[in-house]
Amino acid sequence: MRTLIEHLEFALLVDKADTVLRDASVVVDDDRIADVGSAAAIAKRHAAKSFDQVIDGRMLGICPGFVDSHVHLSETLSRAVFPDNLNTRAWVFHWAKPFYAHITEEDEYWGALLGITEMLRNGTTCFIDMGSQYDPGITVRAMEQTGIRGVTGRHAADNRPAELPRGWTEEMAQHHFFPNAEVALRELEACVRKYNGALGGRVRCWVNIEGKEPCTLELHVGAQQLAKRLGVGTTYHLATSIEEAKICEAKYGCWPITRIDRAGGLGDNLVIAHGAAVADDEVALLASRGTKVAFCPCSSFKLGKGATAIGKYPEMAAAGVTVGLGTDGVSAAGNMNLMRQMLLVAGMFKDARLQPDVFTARQALRAATIEGAKAAMWDDEIGSLEVGKKADFILFDLDHVEWTPFLDPLQALVYSASTASIAQTWVDGRALYRDGKVQGVDEKALRAKARQLAAAAVQRAGLHDESVETTTTLYDEGN
Ligand SMILES: [Zn+2]
Numbered sequence: 001m002r003t004l005i006e007h008l009e010f011a012l013l014v015d016k017a018d019t020v021l022r023d024a025s026v027v028v029d030d031d032r033i034a035d036v037g038s039a040a041a042i043a044k045r046h047a048a049k050s051f052d053q054v055i056d057g058r059m060l061g062i063c064p065g066f067v068d069s070h071v072h073l074s075e076t077l078s079r080a081v082f083p084d085n086l087n088t089r090a091w092v093f094h095w096a097k098p099f100y101a102h103i104t105e106e107d108e109y110w111g112a113l114l115g116i117t118e119m120l121r122n123g124t125t126c127f128i129d130m131g132s133q134y135d136p137g138i139t140v141r142a143m144e145q146t147g148i149r150g151v152t153g154r155h156a157a158d159n160r161p162a163e164l165p166r167g168w169t170e171e172m173a174q175h176h177f178f179p180n181a182e183v184a185l186r187e188l189e190a191c192v193r194k195y196n197g198a199l200g201g202r203v204r205c206w207v208n209i210e211g212k213e214p215c216t217l218e219l220h221v222g223a224q225q226l227a228k229r230l231g232v233g234t235t236y237h238l239a240t241s242i243e244e245a246k247i248c249e250a251k252y253g254c255w256p257i258t259r260i261d262r263a264g265g266l267g268d269n270l271v272i273a274h275g276a277a278v279a280d281d282e283v284a285l286l287a288s289r290g291t292k293v294a295f296c297p298c299s300s301f302k303l304g305k306g307a308t309a310i311g312k313y314p315e316m317a318a319a320g321v322t323v324g325l326g327t328d329g330v331s332a333a334g335n336m337n338l339m340r341q342m343l344l345v346a347g348m349f350k351d352a353r354l355q356p357d358v359f360t361a362r363q364a365l366r367a368a369t370i371e372g373a374k375a376a377m378w379d380d381e382i383g384s385l386e387v388g389k390k391a392d393f394i395l396f397d398l399d400h401v402e403w404t405p406f407l408d409p410l411q412a413l414v415y416s417a418s419t420a421s422i423a424q425t426w427v428d429g430r431a432l433y434r435d436g437k438v439q440g441v442d443e444k445a446l447r448a449k450a451r452q453l454a455a456a457a458v459q460r461a462g463l464h465d466e467s468v469e470t471t472t473t474l475y476d477e478g479n
Contacts, residue, residue, distance in 0.1 A: 006039055036385050065123060088244070283315050
């Protein structure tokens with residue numbers, strides 16, 4: 001299949017020079033970008049009769065598909081369940097964990113399908129998913145149905161708290177925690193061997209662990225080393241809040257990133273989710289180890305992680321650390337919309353620091369695309385519109401009030417447009433979202449099913465009870 005998209009109003013290539021083309025054309029051969037350039041140059045290089053399909057790009061703009069560098073697809077049924085006045089640790093231990101302990105395999109499948117549907121509508125073409133509480137095959141099934149690209153895994157932990165908090169059952173603890181790092185890593189290796197490279201390479205399976213208190217140091221370090229040996233990546237939550245950093249300091253005499261580094265666990269195949277509490281010398285440490293960071297602005301806003309107060313994301317980017325954008329789970333952030341993350345990141349540091357040249361729209365678009373692709377170790381194939389790369393991109397409808405009028409497409413994209421103006425989302429040379437529909441999904445039936453499953457899971461987990469704790473001392477001592 002050979003497609004020409006001609007006379008696009010603009011093409012944001014997100015190549016090294018951040019090239020912006022006007023009156024541009026793109027040639028797609030099967031799953032790849034065969035050519036991109038000015039409409040005149042493309043017309044000279046390719047005979048009109050060589051195309052199977054020609055799309056009129058007038059009143060359309062194109063940019064690379066967004067890469068969500070941190071998401072929890074298995075948690076998509078938990079939208080707007082937990083209160084929005086909890087700090088990260090109470091939120092995780094007293095709300096999120098009990099909820100996810102009650103999620104069934106069926107819930108996970110429908111949650112993943114729902115999450116992917118939201119992503120495709122919002123222009124996301126690839127993700128780094130923290131993984132299933134069961135078998136990654138559940139997520140892979142939803143990826144097969146929709147055609148999206150992504151990294152997934154088997155979400156693992158191995159460090160039970162000394163005492164089970166209220167609301168947790170023994171069964172829940174056993175479901176959540178492997179008995180030790182060795183058993184966990186054996187299971188994760190089996191998952192990588194089974195699913196990495198599935199669906200014609202659209203699926204990558206990593207050695208993913210939860211990270212921080214629910215994982216031993218041995219599991220953190222072992223995950224990175226196992227991933228290295230298997231030629232894949234690993235991702236986990238770390239330095240997610242100032243509370244976590246202070247408890248780490250009290251127990252081990254240093255902040256979380258330093259603790260992992262001292263044990264030899266940082267590497268260029270590791271993506272740290274959040275990285276909110278990071279000291280100046282740890283920014284340099286991340287840069288020297290090639291370790292990547294997935295910054296989740298909406299999650300930080302909702303949970304008060306302190307991105308603007310203590311976050312070092314602009315310093316990380318300036319030091320050469322790959323900083324991608326993530327949505328986190330819908331319970332933490334509320335949405336799976338990278339355009340919202342772009343808008344936030346292109347304003348929050350300017351405003352907090354009274355400095356309008358810190359983390360601009362240009363950097364925000366890079367963070368949502370090519371930097372995310374680097375985090376996923378997939379930038380050789382995705383993240384920019386360049387010849388030979390996969391045809392993963394978004395077409396924007398410019399005959400939309402949000403785009404009327406505009407001169408600079410980059411500013412209009414980041415500060416004016418929303419996902420409401422997305423006309424099509426392409427992955428692997430196929431328009432997976434078009435004509436207002438995610439192809440291959442009965443969206444109305446999906447929403448009805450999701451509502452029914454979510455309500456049942458909330459009841460099972462007892463989270464309709466408002467007396468659930470809003471603070472925690474879990475893991476403060478011991479472990
Ligand atoms: Zn997360």
